[in-house]
Amino acid sequence: MESKQATIKIEKRSDYISTRIAGDLEYGIIEDVKKVLQSQKPETEYGYILDMQSVTNIDSTGFGMIVNFAKKVLSKEKRIVIIVADEFIRNLFSISQCDKVFPIARNESEALHLLKENNWTGELSINDY
Template sequence: MNQKKIAMDIGTKTDYILIAFTGDLEYGLIEDIKKELQALNLNTKHGYIIDMQKVTNIDSTGFGMIVNFAKKVSVKEKKIAIIVVDDFIRNLFAISQVDKVFPIAKSEEQARKMIKEDWLGELSLNDY
């Protein structure tokens, strides 16, 4: 039986912070990561990029963690973009309408451009 696990790597770039997840963003696995995200210093020029290129699954708990982090970021008037390359996870983002709140990119370069520009989603974070 495959043991499910999750890892998070935080990298500070010149004008943004890259948060890369690997594994399953699921209930029972993300408690420690959620605490780390809440404790993260929000001192960055433009914002955050959440890299989900190596995420194999996400459930409502994982979505909730990302949305709560994004709310914390938006209070500090910083931006956030999410990298999703997996079609299944991209569909989950569409079904849950997260893609109407945050820009969803296919690469770090595309996400970097999105947080530097004035991307406006169809839904505000408060309406989500």
């Protein structure tokens, strides 16, 4: 049986930071990913794209990690866009109502457009979530 794991890769671009997260974002697995996210300093023009195209599962702990990171980014007046291509993971974002808090894109070009245009307004604020 294959053990579950979560990985993260940070790529600084000229005006935003791309953060690729892969694996299972579940309780007991995400501590290393969480530490890397929390150590990030949102010193970028626009903010972050969280690329979750390779995430295979996410639970409430994973969503909590994303929300806490987003609060840090938003407190610095930067933006965050999440890429979710998989329908199962998109459904989890819908069930958790995270899709009402964050712009969710299907690919990097759509995410970059959402990040730079800054005209997406969610149904819920991060503080109301």
